[in-house]
Amino acid sequence: MFRREAGDLVKGSMLAMAIHAMIDFAGDRSGSFRMIECEIQSHDAYGTPRKLFGEFFGVIAQTVREILGNDWSPEVDEAWRKLLRELDSLVTRAES
Numbered sequence: 001m002f003r004r005e006a007g008d009l010v011k012g013s014m015l016a017m018a019i020h021a022m023i024d025f026a027g028d029r030s031g032s033f034r035m036i037e038c039e040i041q042s043h044d045a046y047g048t049p050r051k052l053f054g055e056f057f058g059v060i061a062q063t064v065r066e067i068l069g070n071d072w073s074p075e076v077d078e079a080w081r082k083l084l085r086e087l088d089s090l091v092t093r094a095e096s
């Protein structure tokens with residue numbers, strides 16, 4: 001889907017910013033979480049369907065789960081489920 005850069009730099013930076021925004025959204029909500037709504041709108045212009053945001057957050061959660069292995073406790077699982085639900089609702093509510 002990436003057009004402007006053939007390499008992984010934009011993708012890596014996008015992933016880092018997405019994780020940063022998710023952590024802020026799950027915690028202090030001090031500012032960088034607002035990037036999610038901004039990027040939903042800018043990605044409309046790239047032709048990125050909004051439903052891919054939820055799938056992207058889900059893939060990040062699944063990857064963290066694989067990395068944590070046995071440290072993925074029921075509490076961690078419930079916290080991630082809650083976060084993914086809240087992110088879904090943020091995406092649904094985002095203005096066009």
Ligand code: HEM
Nearest residue numbers: 001002003004005014017018036039042046048052053056
């Ligand atoms: C919180 C989630 C996301 C963040 C923070 C984010 C951030 C970014 C940023 C900063 C860029 C560089 C261009 C710009 O400044 O707008 C970018 C480009 C891009 N993103 Fe995302 N992104 C997110 C989610 C997604 C998702 C879910 C997809 C699709 C599965 C996606 C696909 C793309 C593509 C295809 C480009 C490059 C567009 C082009 O090459 O013209 N992004 N993203």
